[in-house]
Every structure is written in C-alpha cells, then in structure tokens.
Amino acid sequence: MATIGVCIFSAPADLSPVFRRHVVSASRKLVKLRNPFLKPLAVWTEEQPSSAATTTTRRRNFVEKKTSSDDEERVDDVEESDSNYKRKSLKDYFEEAKELIRSDGGQPRWFCPIEHGSHTPDSPLLLYLPGLVKLIEKKVKSENSHLPKRPIYLVGDxxxxxxxxxxAARNPHIDLALILANPGPSGDPWKTVMDSVVKGLSLQSTFEELSRNLVTLSSYLPVLADIFPKETLLWKLELLKSASAYANARLHAVKAQTLILCSGKDQLLPSQEEGQRLCRALPNCQTRMFENSGHFLFMxxxxxxxxxxxxxxxxxRGNNLDYVSDFIPPTTPESNKALEYIRWMSVVTSPVMLSTLEDGKIVRGLSGIPSEGPVLFVGYHNLFGFEVMPLIPQFLLERNILLRGIAHPMMFYKQGEVGSLETSGFDTIRLMGAVPVSASNFYRLMSSKSYALLYPGGVREALHRKGEEYKLFWPERSEFVRMAARFGAKIIPFGAVGEDDIAELVFDYNDQMKIPYLKSVIEEGTKGVIKLRTDASGEVANQQMHWPYFxxxxxxxxxxxxxxxxxTEGMKHELRDREKSHELYLQVKSEVEKSLAYLKEKxxxxxxxxxxxxxVYQATNGFTSEVPTFEP
Known part of the structure; x- marks a missing residue:
C-alpha cells in the first residue's frame, strides 16, 4: 500500500526585488503585484521498486499559470498573467489522486500540490502527515541528518x-515545527466513526457523515473508497487511536514549536477545547481560532x-526566526486581502499625502519619495497608531513600496503570553512585514535596503494623555542616526495629523491610575511586556500598557x-561623533514638528x-475619484 504525503513550500532563492513599480491612481483599486515567488504547482512522486533500482522523480503541473521568461515584464503582462492564474479545484485534486493510489510495494509517494519553484539549500521541509508514526519519523531523521540546522515542519490535520x-515526543532533539489543525489526540470523538465501520455501515455513509458540509466531495466518494477500503480505514483508525494514547502520555516530552489551528464550527471534534488543552500542556505553543470554519479547515x-x-x-529557515531574512513578501491575493481589511479607514478619512521634491517643492502624492532604498521614515505616532492604517496601503498602491514597520515587541507575542491579549489581530501587520524593534532588526532592514518606518515616541506617543495631541515624546539621547548613516540611508521626517478629527479622549491613563482596580490591572498587564529603553528617563520611559477610552x-x-x-551617504565616519550625530537627530525631530505645524495650519x-x-463630491464625481484639498 502506498502512502501519500505533502511537502507544502520551500523558501525562495531571492528576496529582492520585492515588487515591481506599479502606480494606481484610484485609492480603492486593489493592487496587482508581480511576485517572484509564485511558481507553477507541481506533483512529485518518489518510487522505488522492490528491486535495487534508483529512485525516480516525476513532475506534473497542478496549477496553470501564464509565465514569462522576460525579467523586465511590463505591468500589462503582469495583470494579464494574474488574470489567467487558475488554482485547480477539489475535483482536479481527486483526479490527480487516482494515479497515486496504486500499490507496487515501493517507497512512499510524496504528493506536492503547491506553488513553488527552485528552493534554496537552507529552506525548511514541510510534511503533511496522513500516515504512520515510524514512516514519518524515518523521513524526519533522514532529512535532519542531511541538514541538521534546518527546521522540519510537520502539519497534522x-x-x-x-x-x-x-x-515530536520521540525526537525532542530534532528541530521540529508542528502545525496542528483541529487536533484530536483524545481520540474519543472518533469512536462514532469506528463504531460505524465495525457495525458494517458502508464506507460511503461514513464519509458522508464526515463531509456533510462538503457538497463537492460527494461525487468523489468512490475514489475515497479506493484509497481507503473498509478494512484499511478500520486499521488506520485503530492505529491512530494508539498514536493518540501514545501522544497524550508523552506530551511532556514534546519540545517542538507548535501552532494550533482550531475551527469554531467543528461538528466532529471539540477543537477549541482540545486546542486550549494542548496549548496549556506544550511549552512553546500558540493558537489561532477560525470561528466560522468547520472540521475540514484546509478545504x-x-x-x-x-x-x-x-x-x-x-x-x-534556521534554528531561530530572523524577521528580515526569513520574511516572504505578501503575494498579490494576500496584499489585496490586507488592503480590503483596512480600506474602510482610507474611505472615511480620505487621506491627503504630501511629499517634498529635491528642490524643496511640496507636491500632492508620493512622487518625492526616493525610488531606491534604504529609506528610513521617522515620524509622530497618533493615538493608537491610527495614522498607519491609511499610510501603508497608500504607499503600496501609489508607489508599490512596502513599508516595513519597526513595531513594539508586544505585537509579536504568542497568544496568552500577556494576560488575555488577543494577538491574532496583529497577523496582518506581521504579514505585511513589520519587525520587532531591536538594533539587530534595524541593522538588517538597512542592510537589505528596505523602506523602514520608525516612531521614536513609541507607546508613550501612541497612548498619550488628554491635551497631548501632536506632542513628541522622543528620548533625550540620539537614536537611529548612526545606523542610518552606516548604510547611507535617506532619512525622511514626516508628520501626520487628523486623529483629533476622528476621536476625542475622555478617560486616559491619568484618570485610570486614580482608580485602584484599574491601576492594578495596568501594572499587572505591563509586567510581562518587554521593557524598552531601560536606560531612558522622563516621560518616554513611561511605557505603561493601558487602553485609553475615547x-x-x-x-x-x-x-x-x-x-x-x-x-547620510558618505557621512558614516562623520556621524560616529556623538555630538554631530545628536545634531542630526535634533534636526530630524525639528522637521517632524515643522511638518505637524504645517499640516495643522493648512x-x-x-x-x-x-x-x-x-x-457630496464623491457622489457627484464618482466614489473612486480623488477628493481635492488645499493648495500645498
């Protein structure tokens, strides 16, 4: 009997260029990006006959996508290619599966329905696990012996x-990353399925019960019956029951990094309860909930x-996550979904973007932004960072520039690390390239010629008090200047105003600290947060985590x-002098304050x-039209 497995992805060989320039005039138009990581889907099967023949590899396209050998492909060609992109359906999957179920007594066949091209030698392996513990363990050990510094991903549905x-419990010394979808190690919810098979109910009835919400699956039950005859299914369920008991008894031995995905409408397993139980039992675990999804999450x-x-x-790709080198830019569908998620903010605020040309002229739009990095944007943080929501999409739409925010580490905590903080809302921010603030991450962004977004005022500015609108809370000691100069980065000071036009603070930090209960909540919620600028003094050091009411x-x-x-090009040695570096730091701060004053007046x-x-203007001129504003 042949066993089927899946290798989902491998890392791209080249992370740059991220995007090709593509100017879109209408702010509501979804972005189309040329992403170098989209490659045709393919199928690999490894077959080794019973004789001592060498392993053969066959490749078969699984997704049809128009491609071009011209690296300088025009935007029109990109849009045509995107429009022709077609992912095959579940029907196609089962048609492909028919050819893989034959038995020849050979080695496992690894079925690979993914988008990928050539992979780098250090890219991690990901295996989807429908098979046996010892079989998977053999493959894991084999891969680990070849590339011991590379993680291996195991996806269990x-x-x-x-x-x-x-x-994972049997191999705690191997660097494994587990992704568990609607986990069921308890085994009890599957008793009904096993009872049905034992009592002689048809396999078709069993699978109809398992896939009642998957209408498209019903016509392929004969294929499933070929893959899983009644005896095979019974044998496999018994085997999995044993594996469940084994896993439960040895959860303490699991050291692997784990991500648990739980469906809110799972009719077969108590996925959310089981996910929470496992997350409490495993030392390096985080969860994500899919409230409107059923049991077959990946379908x-x-x-x-x-x-x-x-x-x-x-x-x-290594033992530890590198937020810069391990970052894979968002695909076109991912970018469009992210833009749709926050588009309402751009619609209701009609953002006005002004940039400055080399001759000092202020123009509407982003034409004054340099075309090549590294570029460091340094600005003022509005209440809750509201200004970021229209900012990043506008750069993506108008200039096809991905701004990589340097964010507070809180946005990268695993769920449950800081009280009851729900971290899944930060997934979009991480998907779009945000990195935790640190000197090493700043260094990597500048060295990779990225467009980085930095707010020196941090939490203190974003969670300011009543009457502190547009007041900068920057450290007294200079920051970021020497690192920018080391790589010849262009520093762009900027201001953003408008938060006071959408919200008014009514119950701030000072009000809450007067109430003993709220004071204790704030202090407790701040304990688990990484302390930044521990050597700073004054208000900028007051990074208390709280929620101002507005x-x-x-x-x-x-x-x-x-x-x-x-x-800063050519100023690397000059700006090593602390005094000169501090002068430039104060100049940047002064320019930010001037920008704020300019916008408040204009x-x-x-x-x-x-x-x-x-x-009224948009109703008259069309809702995709650009609303006029003052003359710069």
Whole structure:
C-alpha cells in the first residue's frame, strides 16, 4: 500500500526585488503585484521498486499559470498573467489522486500540490502527515541528518495531529515545527466513526457523515473508497487511536514549536477545547481560532496555510526566526486581502499625502519619495497608531513600496503570553512585514535596503494623555542616526495629523491610575511586556500598557507631510561623533514638528476637511475619484 504525503513550500532563492513599480491612481483599486515567488504547482512522486533500482522523480503541473521568461515584464503582462492564474479545484485534486493510489510495494509517494519553484539549500521541509508514526519519523531523521540546522515542519490535520505529536515526543532533539489543525489526540470523538465501520455501515455513509458540509466531495466518494477500503480505514483508525494514547502520555516530552489551528464550527471534534488543552500542556505553543470554519479547515475557501504560517511569524529557515531574512513578501491575493481589511479607514478619512521634491517643492502624492532604498521614515505616532492604517496601503498602491514597520515587541507575542491579549489581530501587520524593534532588526532592514518606518515616541506617543495631541515624546539621547548613516540611508521626517478629527479622549491613563482596580490591572498587564529603553528617563520611559477610552467623532481627514529626504551617504565616519550625530537627530525631530505645524495650519483651509462635503463630491464625481484639498 502506498502512502501519500505533502511537502507544502520551500523558501525562495531571492528576496529582492520585492515588487515591481506599479502606480494606481484610484485609492480603492486593489493592487496587482508581480511576485517572484509564485511558481507553477507541481506533483512529485518518489518510487522505488522492490528491486535495487534508483529512485525516480516525476513532475506534473497542478496549477496553470501564464509565465514569462522576460525579467523586465511590463505591468500589462503582469495583470494579464494574474488574470489567467487558475488554482485547480477539489475535483482536479481527486483526479490527480487516482494515479497515486496504486500499490507496487515501493517507497512512499510524496504528493506536492503547491506553488513553488527552485528552493534554496537552507529552506525548511514541510510534511503533511496522513500516515504512520515510524514512516514519518524515518523521513524526519533522514532529512535532519542531511541538514541538521534546518527546521522540519510537520502539519497534522485532525487525528494526524497526534502523529505529529508522537514524532515530536520521540525526537525532542530534532528541530521540529508542528502545525496542528483541529487536533484530536483524545481520540474519543472518533469512536462514532469506528463504531460505524465495525457495525458494517458502508464506507460511503461514513464519509458522508464526515463531509456533510462538503457538497463537492460527494461525487468523489468512490475514489475515497479506493484509497481507503473498509478494512484499511478500520486499521488506520485503530492505529491512530494508539498514536493518540501514545501522544497524550508523552506530551511532556514534546519540545517542538507548535501552532494550533482550531475551527469554531467543528461538528466532529471539540477543537477549541482540545486546542486550549494542548496549548496549556506544550511549552512553546500558540493558537489561532477560525470561528466560522468547520472540521475540514484546509478545504475551505479563504483558508491558506502558507498565509497563516507567514502571518503568525511561524516561518523560519534556521534554528531561530530572523524577521528580515526569513520574511516572504505578501503575494498579490494576500496584499489585496490586507488592503480590503483596512480600506474602510482610507474611505472615511480620505487621506491627503504630501511629499517634498529635491528642490524643496511640496507636491500632492508620493512622487518625492526616493525610488531606491534604504529609506528610513521617522515620524509622530497618533493615538493608537491610527495614522498607519491609511499610510501603508497608500504607499503600496501609489508607489508599490512596502513599508516595513519597526513595531513594539508586544505585537509579536504568542497568544496568552500577556494576560488575555488577543494577538491574532496583529497577523496582518506581521504579514505585511513589520519587525520587532531591536538594533539587530534595524541593522538588517538597512542592510537589505528596505523602506523602514520608525516612531521614536513609541507607546508613550501612541497612548498619550488628554491635551497631548501632536506632542513628541522622543528620548533625550540620539537614536537611529548612526545606523542610518552606516548604510547611507535617506532619512525622511514626516508628520501626520487628523486623529483629533476622528476621536476625542475622555478617560486616559491619568484618570485610570486614580482608580485602584484599574491601576492594578495596568501594572499587572505591563509586567510581562518587554521593557524598552531601560536606560531612558522622563516621560518616554513611561511605557505603561493601558487602553485609553475615547468618543468617536464624525470622521475628518488624515493629512501627511513627508519632508525633504536627508542624505547620510558618505557621512558614516562623520556621524560616529556623538555630538554631530545628536545634531542630526535634533534636526530630524525639528522637521517632524515643522511638518505637524504645517499640516495643522493648512488643514484649516481645506474645504473638504469634513465628511459631508467629501461625500457630496464623491457622489457627484464618482466614489473612486480623488477628493481635492488645499493648495500645498
């Protein structure tokens, strides 16, 4: 009997260029990006006859996609290629599977329905586990012996999760990363299935019960019957039951990094309860909930395993995650989904973007932004960081530039590490390239010529108090200047105003600290947070985690002004001097304050600052039209 497995992805050989330039005038238009990581899907089968013949490898396309050998492909060609992109359906999958179920007594066949091309030697292996513990363990050990510094990913779906846990428990010395979807190590929920088979019920009835919400599967039950005859199914369920008992008894031995995916509408397994139980038992674990999904999570539209891996910062090629070198830029569908998620903010605020040309002229749009990195944007953080939501999409749409935010480490905590903080809401931010603030990550961003986004005021600015709008809380000692100069980065100071046009603070940090209960909640919630700038003094050192309460207003507009780029090329040695470095630091801070003052004054002359005039204009000129503003 042949066993089928899946290798999902491998790392791309080249992470740059990330995107090709593509200017889109309408802010509501979804972005189309040329992503170098989209390759035709293929199938690999490894077959070794009973004789001592060498292993043969066959490749068969599984996804049809128009490609071009021209690296300088025009945008029109890209859009045509994107429009022709077609992922095969579940029907196609079963048609392909018919050819893989024959038995010849040979080695396992690894079925690979993925998008990929050539992979780098250090890319991690990912195996989808429908088979046996010893078989998977043999493959894991073999791969680990060849590349011991590379992690191996094990994906276990449903009871396949117990196989992954069993392998991990038996091999704690191997660097494994487990992804468990709707795990069922308890085994009890499958008693009904086994009873049905034992009592002689037809295999078709059993699978109809298992896949009642998968209408498209019903016509392929004969194929499933060929793959899993009644005796085979019974044998496999008994085997998995044993694996479940084994895994449960040895959870303490599992040291592997683990990601658990749970469906909220699983009718077969108590997935959420089981996921929470496992997460408490495993030392290096995080979970993600899919409230509207059923038991067959990976078969549902909108659920993409690779996107989940990227959004949870679960992809790495070495022993430790490198947020810069391990980053895989979002694909076109991922970018469009992220833009759709936050598009409402751009719609209601109609952001005005102003940039500065080399001659000092201020123009509307982002034409003043340099075309090549590294570029460091340094600005003021509005309340809750509201200004970031329209900012990153606008750069992506207008200039095809991916701004990589340098964010607070809190956004990268695993769920449950900081009280009851729900971290899955940060997945989109991570997917779009945010990195935790650290000197090493800053170094890697600049060395890779990225466009980085930095807020020196951090949490203190984003969680400011009443009456502190547009007040900078920067450290007294200079930061970021010498690192930018080391790589010749252009520093762009910028200001953003408009938070006071959409919300008004009514119950801030000072108010909450007067109430003993809330004070204790704030202090307890801050304990588990990494302390940044421990050597700083003054207000910038006050990074207390709390939630200021505000009253929403009828939305006004957001305004952004990007100052003239400050060149650091050739200043590496000059800016090693602390005094000169500090002078440039104060210059950047002064330019940010000037941008804020400029925008606060100019917005008073914008006839479309309020929501109603903007709606009237768009109703007259079309809702994709750009709303006018003041003259720069």
């Amino acid at each position: 449903s009871l396949g999760a117990c196989l992954a846990l069993a392998v 549902e539209d909108g659920v993409d395993l690779v996107t989940i891996i990227k959004g949870t910062s679960f992809y790495r 009253v929403p207003k009828v939305p006004g507009r957001f305004y952004y002004h990007f100052g003239k780029p400050i060149e 917005r008073e002359h914008d006839p479309y600052r309020e929501l109603l005039p903007r709606l």
